[in-house]
Amino acid sequence: MPQCPVRRVIGIVGGLSPESTVVYYEHIIREYRRRFRDHSYPEIVIYSVNFQRFVDWMRREEWSHIAGALVEAVEKLYRAGADFALIASNTMHIVFDEVRRRSPIPLISIVEATADAVKRHGLRKVGLLGTLFTMTKNFYREGLARHGIEVIVPPPEDMELVDRVIFEELVNGVIKAESRKEYLRIIRGLREEGAQGVILGCTEIPMLVGPEDVDMPLFDTTRIHAERALAVALGEEDVQ
Structure with missing residues (x-):
């Protein structure tokens, strides 16, 4: 080397x-x-x-x-x-x-770097997980739209769950199997809505789920x- x-x-x-x-x-x-x-x-x-x-x-x-x-x-x-x-x-x-x-x-x-990574994979539609602010504000949607990539998010009740796990568990270093199970359910739902991959749009989420957990591209923004x-x-x- x-x-x-x-x-x-x-x-x-x-x-x-x-x-x-x-x-x-x-x-x-x-x-x-x-x-x-x-x-x-x-x-x-x-x-x-x-x-x-x-x-x-x-x-x-x-x-x-x-x-x-x-x-x-x-x-x-x-x-x-x-x-x-x-x-x-x-x-x-x-x-x-x-x-x-x-x-x-x-x-x-982080948005521009992630957009480049998604673009290299040739994907046109991706899901987004993150804090409630990240999922509901437009900065990721707009950033990826400039590259011709559509961003979708979970339904409101699942966004609340994702956010709660981040602030009550992950930022404190707490990892729970039940929360991992729920996140994987939500990821499956995004796939059913047409997502070709999922952006782990919170720097703590990769502590909970990773590529070994799903059979679709996950973009670890960290x-x-x-x-x-x-x-x-x-x-x-x-x-x-």
Whole structure:
């Protein structure tokens, strides 16, 4: 295997939740080890925010506060030496365009990275699981529509269940077999509605279900986002 020095410092806005932030770090390091034999691991700066503040703002739909806090977090990453950054959360991408506009460094979009992954698979219709905000807001639909991909979501009662499991279990590191069973039922329902694959549009969901659980493509947005970050750090890709 070749050796490859890392060129750019990765910044991660983490803590949204802490569980998925750990997974981001692990994905980046594991992917580097898979590809290279040396120990020139990526330099990574992580700023972990107060998750409760963001939960409270989300419940009140105070998105301007969220955008401002994310900009502050990115500025701290910049001052700590990050050359570019990512926000380790799907839901926070509701305000991604605003944060990107105000950011002192380039930002990698989880939606754009996921759209590219779905497009590479040649799919035209995919299901979406995530927080209630992610499933009901339009940022994923609009992002994938630009690539000619249709996004569908579960019925309202199933969206409530998906959201409840995320906030009551997954963000606290709790994994329940019954919740996995329910998620798989919901995924089957999306397939019956014509979905050719499913976006795991919450960075905690891959803790619960994975490719081994279903016989259709699952798009792990955490892994996709992390791998895009490594590619940018290596100079293989530019930030869009």
